[in-house]
Amino acid sequence: MEFDVNLLFRLAGIGILIMVFSQVLTQADKKEQAQLLTLAGVVIVMMFVVNMIGRLFNAVRTIFNIY
Amino acid sequence: MSILQIVALAVVGAALILVIRQEKPELAVQISVAAGLAVFALIAWKLVEVLNVLERLAVRADLNMVFLGTLLRILGIAYIAEFGTQICRDAGENALAFKVEMAGKVMILILAAPIITTILDTVSRLLP
Numbered sequence: 001m002e003f004d005v006n007l008l009f010r011l012a013g014i015g016i017l018i019m020v021f022s023q024v025l026t027q028a029d030k031k032e033q034a035q036l037l038t039l040a041g042v043v044i045v046m047m048f049v050v051n052m053i054g055r056l057f058n059a060v061r062t063i064f065n066i067y
Numbered sequence: 068m069s070i071l072q073i074v075a076l077a078v079v080g081a082a083l084i085l086v087i088r089q090e091k092p093e094l095a096v097q098i099s100v101a102a103g104l105a106v107f108a109l110i111a112w113k114l115v116e117v118l119n120v121l122e123r124l125a126v127r128a129d130l131n132m133v134f135l136g137t138l139l140r141i142l143g144i145a146y147i148a149e150f151g152t153q154i155c156r157d158a159g160e161n162a163l164a165f166k167v168e169m170a171g172k173v174m175i176l177i178l179a180a181p182i183i184t185t186i187l188d189t190v191s192r193l194l195p
Contacts, residue, residue: 060143
């Protein structure tokens with residue numbers, strides 16, 4: 001299972017970016033857009049994470065011989 | 068020294084998650100999952116070596132390989148179930164975590180049932 005540690009930093013970067021932008025949007029009285037931005041961020045990060053979880057399951061399946 | 072790598076990764080990940088958790092707890096959960104997977108990826112292939120040693124020992128001791136396979140399968144199920152439980156608990160869903168734990172236990176019991184039956188057979192043969 002190859003793993004790019006940079007991916008962790010990328011995900012954290014996305015998180016911090018979304019945090020800042022949603023704060024700005026909230027300050028500018030655009031609560032709905034801030035919420036949508038958060039939702040989009042969650043979906044983007046989840047795409048990466050779900051991929052990784054799939055790879056983890058495959059690795060565990062090959063290591064422990066589960067079919 | 069991959070232990071240094073792992074510890075550094077975990078500490079940096081914890082710091083990043085701490086920053087994000089204040090504002091966006093839903094993102095923090097996912098990033099903590101990613102950090103956990105990163106640590107697992109670093110030790111996965113070392114685990115393969117350990118399991119190879121275990122297998123060689125089992126061959127040397129003339130163990131039935133079916134038992135070792137079942138044992139490894141149980142370990143895998145336990146690990147995956149624990150992984151899911153921890154994620155649910157991190158997200159504050161204790162009820163869901165308990166159910167995942169329960170499912171893991173049931174699966175393990177199903178796999179272990181033949182071994183338990185074998186042991187009971189052996190015991191009953193030893194007894195007059």
